[in-house]
Amino acid sequence: MNISIFGSGYVGLVQAAMFADVGHRVICMDIDSARVERLQNGDVPFFEPGLAQLILDGVSSGQLTFTTDAKAAVQSSDYLFICVGTPSGNNGEADLSYVLDVASSIARYMTSRKVVITKSTVPVGTTDKVHAHITEALVQQGRNIPVVTASNPEFLKEGSAVADCRSPDRIIIGTNSPQVLEELRILYQAFNRNHEKIMHMDTRSAELTKYASNALLATKISFMNEMATIAEAVGADIEYVRRGMGSDPRIGYHFIYPGCGYGGSCFPKDVRALKHLAEQHNHSASILTAVHDTNQRQKNKLAERVMSCLGNNLTGKTIALWGLSFKPNTDDMREAPSRHLMDGVWSCGGKVRAFDPQATESCREIYGERDDLVLCASKEEALKGADVLVICTEWKAFWSPDFDLIKQELSAPIVIDGRNLYNTAQMEELGIAYYGIGRGRSLVTSP
Numbered sequence: 104m105n106i107s108i109f110g111s112g113y114v115g116l117v118q119a120a121m122f123a124d125v126g127h128r129v130i131c132m133d134i135d136s137a138r139v140e141r142l143q144n145g146d147v148p149f150f151e152p153g154l155a156q157l158i159l160d161g162v163s164s165g166q167l168t169f170t171t172d173a174k175a176a177v178q179s180s181d182y183l184f185i186c187v188g189t190p191s192g193n194n195g196e197a198d199l200s201y202v203l204d205v206a207s208s209i210a211r212y213m214t215s216r217k218v219v220i221t222k223s224t225v226p227v228g229t230t231d232k233v234h235a236h237i238t239e240a241l242v243q244q245g246r247n248i249p250v251v252t253a254s255n256p257e258f259l260k261e262g263s264a265v266a267d268c269r270s271p272d273r274i275i276i277g278t279n280s281p282q283v284l285e286e287l288r289i290l291y292q293a294f295n296r297n298h299e300k301i302m303h304m305d306t307r308s309a310e311l312t313k314y315a316s317n318a319l320l321a322t323k324i325s326f327m328n329e330m331a332t333i334a335e336a337v338g339a340d341i342e343y344v345r346r347g348m349g350s351d352p353r354i355g356y357h358f359i360y361p362g363c364g365y366g367g368s369c370f371p372k373d374v375r376a377l378k379h380l381a382e383q384h385n386h387s388a389s390i391l392t393a394v395h396d397t398n399q400r401q402k403n404k405l406a407e408r409v410m411s412c413l414g415n416n417l418t419g420k421t422i423a424l425w426g427l428s429f430k431p432n433t434d435d436m437r438e439a440p441s442r443h444l445m446d447g448v449w450s451c452g453g454k455v456r457a458f459d460p461q462a463t464e465s466c467r468e469i470y471g472e473r474d475d476l477v478l479c480a481s482k483e484e485a486l487k488g489a490d491v492l493v494i495c496t497e498w499k500a501f502w503s504p505d506f507d508l509i510k511q512e513l514s515a516p517i518v519i520d521g522r523n524l525y526n527t528a529q530m531e532e533l534g535i536a537y538y539g540i541g542r543g544r545s546l547v548t549s550p
């Protein structure tokens with residue numbers, strides 16, 4: 104089948120590569136010509152395990168092409184996927200301008216029936232809006248061409264996007280057209296083999312399913328972070344509590360890891376957008392407000408802990424930072440807890456020596472060259488001349504470090520761990536003051 108994908112971000116690029124991999128002919132269109140040029144050479148503009156090879160394979164087999172030519176992308180395919188960004192606008196409202204720009208291009212260039220599928224995470228009602236936008240434009244131009252729309256949200260996670268896309272838990276198809284449902288069933292055939300994964304529903308329910316899923320996952324995290332704060336206050340250890348809770352199958356072990364707050368391109372934006380959507384419909388979404396506020400507070404925790412250890416004036420102090428990306432296996436620093444930590448340290452006059460296995464370039468792009476930030480080539484180098492160590496991301500490389508070296512390099516043997524990687528008793532034995540998240544016991548017993 105011929106498929107055009109509009110937008111070459113995480114969702115668009117991974118889906119384009121995956122469709123090409125199973126034999127569809129895919130055109131991926133983006134307005135960013137520099138990005139398109141890089142992609143034509145198989146050069147992926149961000150780090151995502153397995154994606155570069157998939158793109159290279161697609162490009163070299165000719166199944167996958169990249170273009171800035173919207174007309175060619177619209178006219179060459181029957182199936183047009185909208186995968187552009189929906190950034191947070193005013194009041195957290197999702198900004199639909201990129202989505203509607205694609206809809207305008209589709210209306211301008213289409214000369215035959217098209218199936219337009221929204222894959223971007225969009226507010227409920229957007230797929231209907233896209234349909235109305237295209238049909239109104241066609242009517243204005245006096246052209247009578249059929250257009251059908253569907254909502255098909257994407258659930259991939261950064262860091263495991265290729266695997267998630269290859270074996271989706273579910274394929275949600277929101278459409279009121281039985282014909283479109285059948286067409287999309289054929290299009291997704293290769294991903295629907297072991298058992299039935301296609302779930303058919305109306306477009307609005309499909310759109311809400313995506314927001315509701317992300318909001319629930321974010322709620323689990325904020326809930327656990329709140330429990331962690333209570334654990335600190337009462338002298339309990341959230342790591343025992345987490346295991347005790349997770350063993351109940353009704354609760355489960357997934358997404359109940361306390362930490363220094365959720366970041367990334369989805370949870371913060373989608374919680375804000377869903378809250379805004381609810382408010383637009385006269386419902387004040389108090390749970391979502393609390394989830395968001397708890398997360399904001401959580402992201403400040405590491406900087407606050409640095410201050411409580413070293414004082415409010417950090418002039419002359421250096422913080423070693425391990426982990427810049429918002430989670431492991433990505434170079435993405437959007438809404439990353441590390442940014443709150445660095446901002447907090449800098450606002451008190453301190454310096455940061457940071458190491459991340461992949462996000463150094465992203466960090467340089469965000470902050471440029473500055474005297475109070477040294478981007479290091481290894482985790483050991485980040486420790487040199489530092490006073491305390493702060494961990495923001497649970498990259499595998501940080502799980503079993505040389506604790507003797509940490510002790511030797513830091514002026515004060517203090518480790519502030521935003522991901523609870525280490526054993527409190529072991530750290531105590533080593534004589535390292537260890538502050539995790541929600542580890543009340545360590546606060547009681549640490550020097």
Ligand code: UDX
Pocket residue numbers: 257258259260261262317320324357358359360361362363364365366367368369370429430
């Ligand atoms: C998320 C959703 O999981 C995915 O389904 C959706 O399509 C896009 O948004 P992503 O943002 O890539 O994916 O990462 P995810 O693994 O969900 O983590 C999000 C944030 O939550 C990270 O900052 C992570 O550190 C944090 N997190 C996750 C926790 O703090 N605790 C947990 O238990 C799990």
